Amino acid sequence: MSEKKNLDSDVFRANVMEKYPPKVMKKRGKQFIVREESPDQTIQANVRTVPGIITQRGCCYAGCKGVVLGPTRDIINLTHGPIGCGYYSWLTRRNQTRAGDSPDGDNYMTYCFSTDMQDQNIVFGGEKLLRQAIQEAYDTFHPKAIAIFSTCPVGLIGDDIHAVAKEMKEKFGDCNVFGFSCEGYKGVSQSAGHHIANNQIFKHVVGTSEEGRKGKYKINLLGEYNIGGDAFVIENLLERCGITLVATYSGNSSIDHFAASHTADLNAIMCYRSINYVAEMMETKYGIPWVKINFIGAKATAKSLRKIAEYFEDPELMKRVEEVIEEEMAGVESVIEEIRPRTEGKTSMMFVGGSRAHHYQELFRELGMTTIAAGYEFGHRDDYEGRRVLPTIKVDADSRNIEELKVEADPEKFNPRKTEEQMAALQAKGYEFKDYEGMLPDMEKGSFMIDDISHFEMEKLIEEYRPSIFCAGIKEKYSVQKMGVPMKQLHSYDYGGPFAGFAGAINWYREIDRAVNSKVWKLIGAPWEKSNTLHGSFVNK
């Protein structure tokens, strides 16, 4: 390792920006900021990626089908389009599910369904093919629901997937069929797809059943996708606290859970970016308040459990929650004590998701590590700066094209879970509803916040600052490792995990210890390259 002192953050930023053509520089400059002390810094986010820059981002279809609907086991997800999109999104996000939890045991997550459009379908239209495919899926599996996802060409040739869905739903009578116009070119990233998924699930599924799980303290967990079994850990914690989980959007979920999710009394949001729309709409239509929680990090988990308990204002629940926290924290603290001397003072960089790059900073802090650069792949300004900036966000053409549902209070089912007075009393005690402060307050002065980081910027950051660990996805993994820096995937967890809750935190500490203290990097360079007396070299044949 070189002994040189790292560049001042502003100088580094200027050096990177200088490499861009002027127009690109102007745009990237607003998305690449150095954290100052001011609490009111702004960052540009949720804007189009510059063509030709290697981006981490995927498309609208990926966000809609892969992220939000993908983890739901008993909906047949049918891709309407040429084969690639369905094939590439086949069982890739490693969401886990326990099909046995449903009475019917249906699990279609391991399947890939596609209409595999051919040229004649592009020329003459694909509705007939779509109808056949839906019929075939119905005949073969008799699922409770079939969801149709449009890929790019579908929007252009004008197939009306919603009309086909309606027609087939009426024809079947016992199968909910609905479509998502989530063509890849819509919006600026996966985020558009999340919004479309939220809308359609809300329109077609939520509130269609009253057969929800019963219990004294009923909540929905929103934005937890059960990567690596995270949702299992959280389910277990909630159960031990006596809290009933009506629905999780959408890890380890069933469409039946969504259908009855309006019977819960609180919506607790994990991944704010991907699912806040459903929470907002449920509050308006059914009167369910929402709060932001985070089960990544032991302290954050304890805080989140307390936040849920406080909402119900029941001393018995609060006592139970404290007992669970106490039981769990003992184990957590002994592992931290063992590991922290080896991780203290190390640094991390994180570029992932719409929440993870923020949430996982908790876990690093618990190990005494500092996050010196972070950013989202598909976040919006409120994910960085908090919801206080919502009124000032300019709606651009890309966002305007994503439908905003007009939601009103349901004449029969609207039932405010707390009176205005009760809400006010809680708030007076410092309880925050519908609040998310974003990543910004947690970033230290001089650190970097970078939205939609490009491959080039990533290389430069690593080269200059040599973080102890870099977190992103598989697309970045091997570039980072080739530069001799350990890399942790925060999309699939490198098939490790779970990392949520207390048990997950312990897994994380151990894994990060292994990664940042790995000896493998010391093997780089053969002995004869390091020795002054031993001479040898490889020859090219």
Next chain:
Amino acid sequence: MEGAVVNPCKACAPLGAALAMKGISSSMSILHGSQGCATYIRRFFIGHFREPVDIASSSFDENTAVFGGRENLIRGISNIVKKYAPEVIGIATSCLAETIGEDIGMYMKELAEVEGVTFIHTDTAAYQGTHINGFMKMTAAAAALAEKHEAGDSADSVSGRLRLNIIPWMVSPADIRALKRLMSDMNIDAVFLPDYSLTLDGTNWSDYEAIPHGGTTLDAIRTMGRAHHTIQFGPVSSEAANPAEVIKQKTGVPYSVLQLPLGLKNTDAFFTRIIELGSNYGCEVKLPEEQRETRGRLLDAYADVHKYLAGLSAAVYGEVDFMSAIAGFLCELGINPAVCMTGEQLNAGQIKNIQGSIAHYGFSSPQILADSDFADLDSVLGAEIKADLLVGNSRGFKSSRQAGLPLVRVGFPVQDRFGGQRILHLGYDGALSLTDRIANKIISEKQAASPVGYMSM
């Protein structure tokens, strides 16, 4: 098949095009369409090769989808040039670009003015063909850069050495490395197109490489016109797009299309053809002693394993050319390739050829499932066909689990095991290592199921 494809056995054409580009030195790919296509394909490759794979995108938005993507493409390319300074940029199209009728050929005229960059382009609408078509089309587009050889230039002075072009099909980096070494051992000057043996199976880096080193250089591609002959693997893939034919048209170099040299007979045929070519062109080509020995070891191994494998039946799947080569090789092991499944469309003649080549080994006609998917495979495995193992890429895992049959992972993709990029399939060496893997898979299943357990055989 009427409507839905359930658990497909094919990817789309742009993926193949991007793979071919990875085999050209100092190159970058741009996929003209929505950015999701590039992202999906990158992560798909990276899962198999475990190497960085950069593919740019022209990042279409709703306006682009309506008014056309010229502006985005030009901007994208200028950004690539500024950041990566590649010598070659390959442009492939997504189904979105093709649906709105983007004319890349027209844009290419403007791009011709970008200094120091050579552009290669092919249309890869995902609603036509599969990934292997995209691969062959982009390879053909690159092959079009071959230049006609003028008699009397310097290449002629290296007399006595056979000069070949090898179009190796979509084989593994390990396969390309093995073939290259073979050529070198046989004193043959060979240009491989493409050659991603280093770019997609590289080493650690002492300095960051924006574009990983390796691949066929532009100069080497230009000299393909000097070769005596082109050898291209994959007869079925070659029918839809034929790089060797492009070279012939451009430069007059004749060509042979061979089966993938996978298994003993196919490898014999490959060597036979090379030796014939040597004598046709008056160049001395000798089969290296080491190859003779490996061939002998392979036969030894066939004899050793036949007690465990003969009489078994297998289901094989994948790209037609790969699948049929694997089927032939299984026949050599005494395993009946009872069902052969591919996502590609085949005509009656092509099906007959595959059946014929298998019948040649003495097995009754296998069931060929063309334009099929894993659900089709599942249904025949559940009904008329009794198989003992599956041989193919990792996408068959679900079928293997459902049928309770072992899966031997070969081909592309192998994303649920390490070393997919290093699987050696070709030549006697490749056959030998596949033989061991298949036999050990079967034996380990038996051993695990044995109530007593044993530690020797």
